[in-house]
Amino acid sequence: MNENELAYMSVAEQAKLIEKKEISPVDLIQLYLDRIEKWDGVLHSWITVCGARALDQAKKAEAEIANGNYRGPLHGIPFGAKDQITTGDIPTTMASIIQSDFGEGMTATAVTKLEEAGAILLGKNNMHEFGKGSSVNFHFGEPKNPWNLKYEPSHSSTGSGVSVSAGLVSTSLGEDTGGSIRGPAWANGVVGIRPTFGRVSRYGGIMYAWTQDTIAPLTRTVADNALVLQTIAGHDPKDPLSSDRPVPNYAEHFTKDLKGVKLGLVREMSVGQELHPDVDKMLKSALDVLTSLGATVEEVSLPKAKFAIPLQLLTSDPDVASIFVRKWLRQHWDKFDVGTRTRMAAAALVPATIHSRAMRGRVLVRNEILNSFKTYDALVALMNFVPPLKLEDSVEKIDNKEDIATRMFKSRRICTYPFSVANVPAISVPSGFTDEDVPMSIQIAAKPFDETMMFRIANAYEQATEWHTRHPDLEKTVGPALGAEMMMAGE
Amino acid sequence: MELTKDDVRSLAKAIDLEIPEGDLNTVALRLSSLLDLMEQIETELGDEMDKVDPIPPVYPREEF
Numbered sequence A: 001m002n003e004n005e006l007a008y009m010s011v012a013e014q015a016k017l018i019e020k021k022e023i024s025p026v027d028l029i030q031l032y033l034d035r036i037e038k039w040d041g042v043l044h045s046w047i048t049v050c051g052a053r054a055l056d057q058a059k060k061a062e063a064e065i066a067n068g069n070y071r072g073p074l075h076g077i078p079f080g081a082k083d084q085i086t087t088g089d090i091p092t093t094m095a096s097i098i099q100s101d102f103g104e105g106m107t108a109t110a111v112t113k114l115e116e117a118g119a120i121l122l123g124k125n126n127m128h129e130f131g132k133g134s135s136v137n138f139h140f141g142e143p144k145n146p147w148n149l150k151y152e153p154s155h156s157s158t159g160s161g162v163s164v165s166a167g168l169v170s171t172s173l174g175e176d177t178g179g180s181i182r183g184p185a186w187a188n189g190v191v192g193i194r195p196t197f198g199r200v201s202r203y204g205g206i207m208y209a210w211t212q213d214t215i216a217p218l219t220r221t222v223a224d225n226a227l228v229l230q231t232i233a234g235h236d237p238k239d240p241l242s243s244d245r246p247v248p249n250y251a252e253h254f255t256k257d258l259k260g261v262k263l264g265l266v267r268e269m270s271v272g273q274e275l276h277p278d279v280d281k282m283l284k285s286a287l288d289v290l291t292s293l294g295a296t297v298e299e300v301s302l303p304k305a306k307f308a309i310p311l312q313l314l315t316s317d318p319d320v321a322s323i324f325v326r327k328w329l330r331q332h333w334d335k336f337d338v339g340t341r342t343r344m345a346a347a348a349l350v351p352a353t354i355h356s357r358a359m360r361g362r363v364l365v366r367n368e369i370l371n372s373f374k375t376y377d378a379l380v381a382l383m384n385f386v387p388p389l390k391l392e393d394s395v396e397k398i399d400n401k402e403d404i405a406t407r408m409f410k411s412r413r414i415c416t417y418p419f420s421v422a423n424v425p426a427i428s429v430p431s432g433f434t435d436e437d438v439p440m441s442i443q444i445a446a447k448p449f450d451e452t453m454m455f456r457i458a459n460a461y462e463q464a465t466e467w468h469t470r471h472p473d474l475e476k477t478v479g480p481a482l483g484a485e486m487m488m489a490g491e
Numbered sequence B: 001m002e003l004t005k006d007d008v009r010s011l012a013k014a015i016d017l018e019i020p021e022g023d024l025n026t027v028a029l030r031l032s033s034l035l036d037l038m039e040q041i042e043t044e045l046g047d048e049m050d051k052v053d054p055i056p057p058v059y060p061r062e063e064f
Helices: A003-008 A011-019 A024-042 A049-065 A109-117 A158-164 A182-188 A222-232 A277-292 A303-335 A338-348 A352-372 A402-406 A414-421 A451-463 A479-488 B005-013 B021-052
Strands: A046-049 A078-082 A118-126 A171-176 A190-192 A214-220 A262-265 A296-300 A378-382 A426-433 A437-444
Touching: A003 A024, A011 A024, A011 A222, A024 A046, A024 A049, A024 A078, A024 A118, A024 A158, A024 A479, A046 A158, A049 A118, A049 A182, A078 A158, A078 A190, A109 A118, A109 A171, A109 A222, A118 A158, A158 A171, A158 A182, A158 A214, A171 A190, A171 A222, A182 A190, A182 A426, A182 A437, A190 A222, A190 A414, A190 A451, A214 A222, A214 A437, A222 A426, A222 A451, A277 A296, A277 A378, A277 A426, A277 A437, A277 A451, A303 A338, A303 A352, A303 B021, A338 B021, A352 B021, A378 A414, A378 A451, A402 B021, A414 A426, A426 A451, A437 A451, B005 B021
Parallel strands: A078 A118, A078 A171, A262 A296, A262 A378
Antiparallel strands: A046 A118, A171 A214, A190 A214, A190 A426, A378 A437, A426 A437
8 A cells, every 4th residue: 555545545444444553543644744745835725734733642542542442433534624613722714814813712513523533633724715715815825726736626615625635634624605615525526515504513613604604524435424424413502503303324324226216407507507518428427327326317497596696695695794894894904805805895785674685585495495305305416517617717806797797696606505595415526527637526415404315325426436536646736836836935 | 786886985884894995896896786686586586585584594493
């Protein structure tokens, strides 16, 4: 086994080696620290790396396991956390320069649960400023897509997607309000889930879209995602909106086939749109796989889904802005990235009457989606109608109304916001590559709290394809940029 | 809806927010576009919206 193989292994595979004492958690942490040192000067997927702390914890884990106290499949597994998820005395920067730490000593419940399971925090992942996805300038370096540096790594939980994809960590926690986990999963070729709202405690996440925010993992396989989600899920007294429903063992419900499963292909988020040829080809191939597994696929129309983007921006964004104005925007306008501050200012000025009407609109969009689950076990949609964009085309530019229409309302958001507005679980699963080796994904959504069905479909699809076995060749994609990065750093 | 920079400046004053001149146009464009879209939504869904409560979709206690 060479270092690349170990770095790109799934959590489940790494866990087996740790349990059998064939590798030590110390080896794994050191491997990822070395890879971060080598590659992250270009990829910019980390803001804080807590190497010494992680190595210290790895040594403790190694001793526990040696003494027969193996805690389970996350014991000794390194994880990252988007830098808006609090981690005690390790700073939470929000990728902002307004203040050095927004964490106020809190530790997110999701982080606590992972650490109780024996996982080891490796560091804090880079992100769009405040997770708003509108950053133009990055205070901690611009994250890069490890598959092809010329293409976007998508928005918000970007460093989480990049680091998992590039084999710089085993898994990472992200945060998804409108697609902030699913987007980076799509662009970087990994698995990312938005769980049902309430499935995972929001405590300790610095996030103010209180009706939509979710914390969840990005991983290299569906099974890993299910494992991490079930570890962090469950009721938390610190989050009054967290659910007390029992947390299933998702993997127990995995099946090789999908016989009897009825899928609705959302026309407005797939075949009803003008698709890029590569996306069209990928979707047809994915549908062939799903039907070959025994699922039936029918087109379903959700016409109200097209309103999800403005409805989210008129409801959740003002909720966020209400905090921003009081705490930061009045005092620190110039320290915000221009994309973040103008988006938040516009949201702050939405009249209360419009906000209330938009909340009614969200109920209608949600009802339409929920009604579809009376007919279908799950919905299938694209993650975008085009593959990830070239970097220069992915930056949100707001010079006129046409820009806003194309950049804000015809973007990847049209495929992710509907499930966010409805607060149903949805997962982005790698489904192919463009000719330029840029990843693409399909999305699977299920009814509230039916992550079991969603994971079952995603896992069966994944195991019937080979996309999850492909990983970026960093020597080829990032290597040529290393010299330039060192020269810019004056080395 | 075509909000001007002055409109935005006045709205911002109501919440004690001073938006620098260089960003006023972008904020006006963003807000105008959102309000335009809300008008479209009202045209298509307004009657239906009158018939539902604006309950936030947070449902840990709902049955499915």
